[in-house]
Amino acid sequence: MHPEIARIQSMLDEQGYVADEALATSVYLAIQLRKPLLIEGAAGVGKTEVAKVMARAMKTDLIRLQCYEGLDATTSLYEWNYQRQLLHIRLLEQSDKSLEVKEREIFSEPFLLKRPLLAAITHHRAPVLLLDEVDRGDDEWESFLLEVLSDWQVSIPEIGTIKAQHIPYVVLTSNRTRELGDALRRRCLYLWIDYPTFDKELAIVRRKVPGVNGQLAEQIAAFMQFVRRTKLEKTPGLAETLDWSAALIALHRDHLDRDAVEQTLGVLFKQRDDADLMRTQWLDHLLRGVQEVGQEPPPRNQQTIDRVADRVLPKR
Amino acid sequence: MTVATDLTTHVVGFCRALRARGLTAGPREAADGLRALAAINVGSRRECYLALRTVLTSRHEDLPVFDEVFDAYWNPPTANNEGEESAPPQLAGLSGDGQLKTPTLLEWLDEALQPQGEEALPAYSAVEILTQKDFSTFSADELDEVSRLVVAIAKRVATRLSRRARTTAHGHQMDLRRTIRHSLRRGGEIVDLFYRRRRIRKTRVVLLADVSGSMDLYSRFLIQFIFALQHTLGQVETMVFSTSLTRVTDALSEADLREALEHVAKEVPDWSGGTKIGHSLQTFLRRHGGTLLTPRTVVLIISDGWDTGDIDVLTDAMKEIRSRAGRVIWLNPLLGSPGYEPICQGMRAALPYVDVFASAHNLESLRHLERHLARSIRK
Numbered sequence: 001m002h003p004e005i006a007r008i009q010s011m012l013d014e015q016g017y018v019a020d021e022a023l024a025t026s027v028y029l030a031i032q033l034r035k036p037l038l039i040e041g042a043a044g045v046g047k048t049e050v051a052k053v054m055a056r057a058m059k060t061d062l063i064r065l066q067c068y069e070g071l072d073a074t075t076s077l078y079e080w081n082y083q084r085q086l087l088h089i090r091l092l093e094q095s096d097k098s099l100e101v102k103e104r105e106i107f108s109e110p111f112l113l114k115r116p117l118l119a120a121i122t123h124h125r126a127p128v129l130l131l132d133e134v135d136r137g138d139d140e141w142e143s144f145l146l147e148v149l150s151d152w153q154v155s156i157p158e159i160g161t162i163k164a165q166h167i168p169y170v171v172l173t174s175n176r177t178r179e180l181g182d183a184l185r186r187r188c189l190y191l192w193i194d195y196p197t198f199d200k201e202l203a204i205v206r207r208k209v210p211g212v213n214g215q216l217a218e219q220i221a222a223f224m225q226f227v228r229r230t231k232l233e234k235t236p237g238l239a240e241t242l243d244w245s246a247a248l249i250a251l252h253r254d255h256l257d258r259d260a261v262e263q264t265l266g267v268l269f270k271q272r273d274d275a276d277l278m279r280t281q282w283l284d285h286l287l288r289g290v291q292e293v294g295q296e297p298p299p300r301n302q303q304t305i306d307r308v309a310d311r312v313l314p315k316r
Numbered sequence: 317m318t319v320a321t322d323l324t325t326h327v328v329g330f331c332r333a334l335r336a337r338g339l340t341a342g343p344r345e346a347a348d349g350l351r352a353l354a355a356i357n358v359g360s361r362r363e364c365y366l367a368l369r370t371v372l373t374s375r376h377e378d379l380p381v382f383d384e385v386f387d388a389y390w391n392p393p394t395a396n397n398e399g400e401e402s403a404p405p406q407l408a409g410l411s412g413d414g415q416l417k418t419p420t421l422l423e424w425l426d427e428a429l430q431p432q433g434e435e436a437l438p439a440y441s442a443v444e445i446l447t448q449k450d451f452s453t454f455s456a457d458e459l460d461e462v463s464r465l466v467v468a469i470a471k472r473v474a475t476r477l478s479r480r481a482r483t484t485a486h487g488h489q490m491d492l493r494r495t496i497r498h499s500l501r502r503g504g505e506i507v508d509l510f511y512r513r514r515r516i517r518k519t520r521v522v523l524l525a526d527v528s529g530s531m532d533l534y535s536r537f538l539i540q541f542i543f544a545l546q547h548t549l550g551q552v553e554t555m556v557f558s559t560s561l562t563r564v565t566d567a568l569s570e571a572d573l574r575e576a577l578e579h580v581a582k583e584v585p586d587w588s589g590g591t592k593i594g595h596s597l598q599t600f601l602r603r604h605g606g607t608l609l610t611p612r613t614v615v616l617i618i619s620d621g622w623d624t625g626d627i628d629v630l631t632d633a634m635k636e637i638r639s640r641a642g643r644v645i646w647l648n649p650l651l652g653s654p655g656y657e658p659i660c661q662g663m664r665a666a667l668p669y670v671d672v673f674a675s676a677h678n679l680e681s682l683r684h685l686e687r688h689l690a691r692s693i694r695k
Contacts, residue, residue, distance in 0.1 A: 002357040025356070025366040032355040033348060033371075040376060082492050089496075093503055103500055139610070176376075179606025185374035186340055192376050 004028055011057035017049060018204045026191040027054060036149060036170035038185065041193035043175050044237020050193075051130035051171035061127040063168070065116035067137040073144055077154060078118045081111045107158035117148055118162070126166035135174040139181060146184050196238055198225050198305045204238065209245040218300065219256040220245050222293045225305045226286045229313055230278075233271045244268050256290055258283060288312050323358070324350060327368075330389050334372060337381050338603070341372050361390070377602055450652060450677045451533055466541050469683055519689060520551045522608050522641075524600060526619035528558035528591040534649040534676055538618050539564075541682050545689070553608055557596035563604065593623040593662055594630030601636055609640040614689060618647040618676055621663030631665045638669035645672040645688050652677030 001009075001021070008031075009024035019027075027050065030037035039047045055062035065076055085106045092102050114122065120129040134142070148154065152164040172188060174180060196204065202221035205212060212220075224241050236244075244267045253260045261283060269275040289312040296304050327349045331341040341349075352367040365386060373382050494510035523542050525535035535556065542552055554565050597617075601609075609615070615637055623630050638644050646666060650656045652675040658667060667673065672688050675681045 001360065002355075002363060005356065005363070021362070022366050022370075025363065026370040029352050029355060029367060029370055033351055035348070037370075038374070080493060080496070082496055085496055086499075089500060089503075099500060103497065106496075106500075176606075178610055179375075181607060182340060182374070186345070188374070189370045190373045190375070190378075191370055192379060 002028070004032075008057070012053050015053040015056050016208065017046070017053045018200060018207065020200065023050065023191065023193070026189055030171075030189050031058075031169060033189070034167060034169075036172055036188040037191060038172045038174065038180075038188035039191045039193060040174045040176055042195065042235060042237055044239035045193045045195060046238050047173040047193055048130065048132055051128050051132075051173075054169065054171065055128035058128070058169070060125060060169075061123065062130060063116050063120045063123065063127045064130040064132060066132045067134050067141075069136055069138055071137045071141050073141075074115075076115050076117050076141070076145075077148070078115055078156065079113045080107065081113045085111050104158075109159065112156070112159070117145075118154060120168040121148075121152065121154060121164040122162060123166065123168070127168050129168040129170045131170065131172045133175060134172045134184075135176055135178045135180060142181055142184055146181075146187065149184075149187055195228055195235070198222065198300075198302045201225070201238065201241060205241065205245055208242055209249060211249050212245060213254055215294070216248065216254055216256070217245075219290050219294070220248070222290045222300075222305060222308075223256060223261075223286055226289045226309060226313065227268070227278075227282075229309055230282050230286075232269070232274045232277065234269070234274060236268050240268050256287065258287060261287070285313055323353065326390075327353065330368070330385070331372065333385050333389050334382065337385055339372065339378050339381060340374060345372055364390075375606065451537055451649070452677075465679055466537050466682065469679060470541050470545050520608070520610065520613045521545075521553070521689065522604075522613055522615045523552065523554045524561075524597070524615065524617045524619075525554065525556050526558065526591060526593070526617075527556045531591075531618070531620055531649070534647075535618050537682070538616075538647065538676050541685070542616070553604070555600060555604070557591075557593070557600075559592045559595070561596040561599040561603075591619070591622055592625035593619055593621070593666075594627065594633050595625045597633035597637065598629055601633060605636070605640065609637065611640075611642045613641045614643045614645060615641045616645045616647065617666075618649075620648055620650050621646075621658065621660050621666060623660075623662030623665075627661050627665050630662055634666045634669035638671075643671045643688070644669060645674065645685075646670040647674055647676035647681075647685075649675060649677035651675035652681065 005021070005024050005028045008028050009019050009021065012019040012024065012027070026037055029035075037050075039050060041047055051064075052062055088106050088111070089102070092105070095102075097105075112118075116129070120127055131145070134145070137145070149170065152167055153161055155161040172184075198221055201224055202217055205217045205220055206214075209217070220241065224236070228235050244264060247264045247267045248256075248260060251260070251263065262279065265275050265278060269278055289308050292308045292312060293300060293304055296308065328346050331343075331346040331349065334341040348371045349368055352371045353364060356363050356367050358364055368386070369379070369382055373379055491510040495506060495508070498508055498510065499506045521542060523539065525531075525539055527535050539554055539556075542554070545552070552565070553563070555561050555563050634644075648658070648663065651658075651673070658664060658673075674684065674688070676685070
């Protein structure tokens, strides 16, 4: 492995993020080629986390823009601080400054509210700019973003053009509720984060859940692998795995049984229908799967899971 | 050849192979690919794979294709010296020697391209009769006339649609920047308020037209109708399908349309065969669904619903289209014939996911489309 990729992997690792080689390579190349990194994948697989960890690992700041429908240039780039301008106009009332001077005064940098995009451009060092859930923004905003990402400069009529001092490291995440345009995609490096494999999920649970014993961690990881093979409205991701593990620990459970799962079902399944379906149709199969995995000879890995799933889960 | 130029040739060739499979791997991507390889340890196959993958793919659907091409290209089964010639085998199928043509559609498009002057409508009574008549009952020489009428009606509908957009646009937003700047002149007293006019959002239309056998004629008029409306609507995308799906949007707006369509006819293996609606819709979703389907999109499907493919595929595709588009309109010309019941399997499977089920068998019914096109959002 390239020493830099290995270094990034271990940096991510130190920050508590279990990163595979693909992720480390993408992050490394995003830094090297200075291209935005577009990360897609289902909800709760740790997309946002990558940017956070990247900032920490590079010891730089993270500037985050949460996208939503209706997000526009004003809320993402800059806005004038109108209240402050109004106050200032009052203060200037008695002064004999000319209109032009007054105008220049209130449309100057101190009255500028920097929103994330402008903040990232004017930051004193290259920050990590996280554009979270870009798919939620509308396509007009997307074209605007594309412009910023290609020019790295912003023109404010009253002040002039502000050029980026340092080009930020950009991470975009998308849950694919709306597909992004080709132009934006082409500008970015691409990384797809899948649901974790059994091995990876087990490593993450062991690492991130304090007080979890070996058996429970393995049972949790196996259970999650089986859960994702069922057809649900909303498949739980890694975030749910961790929440659920914490819930089990808080209830002093040291192994999985029907009782334990039923008690904590709400943590895993946010949709009522999913929880019902789980309780009535799937739970017995999944628990049997978990049990059978435990009876398999070590080392237990993804192949073990695939084998047991074939045997235990009903065929659709 | 030096190692460097050799690598360049290979990366460029690899990009070409990816492009042939529908990935957007142009010269810029190739250059990025080379930069990426320069930044890693090219001795490691896995590292090269991961680096090229992150640079050259841009959506999840690209990944399996990338894997396939990567294996075929960087691991050619034959001798290495063949270089970029060892493109994936599947590409051969495109050339197709059978002279498959779509005479009606081709000819019509030819005509549609002729500049359409400000032609007056024929006398009203004659129009009235024509509007009620099923398209399929027109004689060949009447078709020209109908074609002109379709455009004329489309123009009227267009005017009405845009008028409606203007009057409903009273959503005003305060323009604080202008208001404050103006207040300076009045010593900070806000006297005049300034507003920003909200942009009018136009409806985006995706038209999926069945051009197999008996549907060809109906589709032809609908495509023409929607095409004539495109300046009023935000964006119109047109795809035709029979056993497979082809995008004709660009062909409709280009001058060398005929050529484009001939090319299409060559690519589509079985133009007048049975209809695989489900399969075609799946293709649409995979290739274009991402960029075209938004909550402001109206999906317009014209087909009689006779699907010779897998019905489950159709159901899944319709379900997804319905969940991602603002409105789904299904036009079935058979609905115009008295006593028609949507009993064929394909139609029955699709109906639960359709917002508007209407006919498009005559001019009158095209006119009625107006009210459905005005709204993109499901009520």
